[in-house]
Amino acid sequence: MKHNKLTALLLALAMVLALAACSNNQGQTQQSPSASPETSEPMETPAETPAEGVDLTILFEQDDDMLNTYSLLAVNPDAPFVDADGNAVSDVYVNTEGAAALINWMLSQEALDLAGNYGYEEYGEYLFYVLDDAPVSTAEIPAATEDTAVIRMSTTTSVNDSGLLGYLLPFFEEEYGYTVDVTSAGTGAAIANATYGNADLILVHSKSQEESFVADGYSYVLDGFEAERLPFLYNYFVLCGPSDDPAGVRDAATVKNAFALIAEGEYPFVSRGDASGTHTKEISLWPEELGITTEADSVADYAGWYNYSNAGMGVCLTMAEEMHAYILSDKATYLTFRANNGVME
Numbered sequence: 001m002k003h004n005k006l007t008a009l010l011l012a013l014a015m016v017l018a019l020a021a022c023s024n025n026q027g028q029t030q031q032s033p034s035a036s037p038e039t040s041e042p043m044e045t046p047a048e049t050p051a052e053g054v055d056l057t058i059l060f061e062q063d064d065d066m067l068n069t070y071s072l073l074a075v076n077p078d079a080p081f082v083d084a085d086g087n088a089v090s091d092v093y094v095n096t097e098g099a100a101a102l103i104n105w106m107l108s109q110e111a112l113d114l115a116g117n118y119g120y121e122e123y124g125e126y127l128f129y130v131l132d133d134a135p136v137s138t139a140e141i142p143a144a145t146e147d148t149a150v151i152r153m154s155t156t157t158s159v160n161d162s163g164l165l166g167y168l169l170p171f172f173e174e175e176y177g178y179t180v181d182v183t184s185a186g187t188g189a190a191i192a193n194a195t196y197g198n199a200d201l202i203l204v205h206s207k208s209q210e211e212s213f214v215a216d217g218y219s220y221v222l223d224g225f226e227a228e229r230l231p232f233l234y235n236y237f238v239l240c241g242p243s244d245d246p247a248g249v250r251d252a253a254t255v256k257n258a259f260a261l262i263a264e265g266e267y268p269f270v271s272r273g274d275a276s277g278t279h280t281k282e283i284s285l286w287p288e289e290l291g292i293t294t295e296a297d298s299v300a301d302y303a304g305w306y307n308y309s310n311a312g313m314g315v316c317l318t319m320a321e322e323m324h325a326y327i328l329s330d331k332a333t334y335l336t337f338r339a340n341n342g343v344m345e
Contacts, residue, residue, distance in 0.1 A: 054342045056321045058334065060239040063255040065285060068277070068330055069131070070159065070205045070233040072106060073213065074099045076220040081197040092197030097142065098151035098178060099200035100222055105172050106203075107137040107232055115233055118167055119332065123339055127162055127235060127332035134232040139224055144177035151180045154191070154199035156277055157312040160184035161344065162332035186276025186312070188294075194218060205330075206277035237281055238334055240317075241267075241326035249326070259285045266305040268325035270316050273308035282328045314344030 060066075077094035105111055112130050119127035142148075159165050160182065169180045183193055187204040191213050194202050204210060210229050213219055219228040239249060239258055247267045249258035262269055263286060272279040275294050286292045292299055292306075299306045307325065309316050313333045320327035321342055329337075337344055 054321060054338050055243050055324075056240050056317065056327075056334075056338075056342075057243045058238045058331075059241050059245055059249050059326075060252060060255055060258050061331065062236050065255050066237040066239075066281075068158075068205055068235050068237050068281070069207065069231050070128075070156075070203060071207075071210055072103050072230040072232065073202050073204075073210060073219040073228055074103060074222050075194050075200055075202065076218055079195070079197075079218040080216070081195060083196060084192075089197055094197070095148055095151055095200040098144070098148040101141050101144075101148070101176065101178065102151050102153070102172060102180065103201060103222060103230065104137040104139040104224070105141050105176070106168075107135050107230065108141075109136055111168060111171070112136065112232070114168055114171065115164065118164055119162075119335065123335050125335060127335060128164065128233045129235060131232055131234055135225055135230055137224060141176055144179075149178055151178055152183070152198065152200045153180055153203060154183045154185075154193040154201075155203040156187045156190055156205055157184050157314070158205065158278070158330040158333050159203060161312065161314045162330070162336050164332065184312075186272060186274040186279065188275030188279075204277060206280050208280070209277070235331050237278065237328055238331045239326065240320065240329055240334055242324045247326065256285055256287075260287050262326050263287060263290060263302075266302075268305050268307065268323050270307045270309055270320040270323065270325045270327045271299070272313065272316055273310040274312075276313075278313060278328060278330060285328070318342065318344060 074096070075094050077092070077096055081089040081092045083089050112134065115128055116126065116130040119125065155165065165182055169182070173179060183190070183199065185193065187206040187209055190202055190204050191209055193199055194213070195218055202213075214228045221228055239255060241247070241249065247258075247261045247265050249261055252258035252261060271282060273296065279294060283292050283294060290302075296308050299308055307319065307323070309319060311319070313329060314337065316327060317329060317334060317337045319325070
C-alpha cells in the first residue's frame with residue numbers, strides 16, 4: 001500500500017514539473033541577437049553561399065580592428081551652422097520634437113528587436129547586432145503634428161544600401177504619422193550635411209568624427225539620455241576580394257597583416273575615398289609607412305593599384321567585382337550586394 005502511495009506521489013510530482021517546464025517554454029520569446037564587442041563575439045552564422053555572377057567574397061572578418069559601431073545623434077537647434085564655404089548660416093529650423101520621437105523609437109525595445117533580427121530570414125545571417133549596453137528608451141512617443149511631421153535624417157550609405165532603414169522606418173511612420181526624409185552619403189558628408197542645418201538627426205559610424213561633431217556644438221543631450229552620442233548597433237567591416245585571393249589574405253594573422261600583403265604585392269584595391277566611416281576605418285589598416293590618409297594626394301604614388309573612387313559602398317562593390325580587386329566593406333551592404341547577385345539599385 002505504501003509502495004502504491006509513493007508511486008502516485010512521484011507521478012504527481014513528475015506531472016507538476018512537466019507542466020511547469022511547458023509553461024516556461026511558452027512564455028519565452030525569441031530574443032534579438034545582442035552582444036557587446038568588448039565582452040563577446042556575435043552569434044555564429046552560416047557559411048557564405050555562392051551567388052550567381054558574383055566572384056567577390058569575404059576573405060577576412062571579425063578582427064577587433066574591424067568593429068563597426070553605429071550611433072544616433074540629435075542636432076542642436078542652437079548649433080553654429082555654416083554653409084559649404086564656412087560662412088555662418090542663420091534662421092535654421094531643426095525639428096527637435098520629431099528627432100526626439102524618432103531617436104526614442106529607434107532605441108525602444110521594439111525597434112532594437114527589429115534591427116537585431118533584420119536580414120536573417122532573407123540572408124541567413126544577422127546583418128546588425130544590438131550592443132549589450134545600448135540605451136533603451138521607454139519614453140512616450142508623441143504622434144506627428146503639422147509642424148513636426150517631416151523629420152530629416154542624414155545618414156551613412158551602409159544603413160541605407162543594406163535596406164535596414166527601408167525596413168525599419170515604415171513601422172515608425174505608420175504608427176506615429178511622421179515622414180522621415182533620408183539623405184544618405186558617407187559619414188563625413190552626412191555629418192557635414194547636418195552642420196549646414198539640413199538635418200534633424202544623424203545616424204553614422206565614425207566615432208572620431210562623431211566626437212568632433214559633439215565638441216563643435218552640433219549635438220545635445222536628449223531628455224532621458226546621458227550623452228550626445230548614442231551607440232546602439234554594430235557589425236563588422238569585412239575585407240572582400242576575388243575568390244582566388246592572389247594576395248593570400250585569407251591566411252593573414254590579422255587584418256593589418258592582410259592589408260600589408262595587398263600593398264606589398266600592389267594588388268588592385270578599391271577605396272571609398274569619400275571620408276566615410278568605411279574610408280576612415282580603411283586608412284587605419286594600412287601600414288603607417290605608406291602614409292595613406294583620407295586625402296587623394298596621399299595615394300598618388302599608388303595609382304597603379306589603389307583606386308580612390310569617392311563613391312558610395314554599393315558602387316565601390318560593383319567596381320571591385322569588375323576589377324578583380326580587394327575592398328573593405330560593411331558586412332551588411334556586402335551581403336545585400338551578394339544576395340542581389342551584384343546588382344545595387
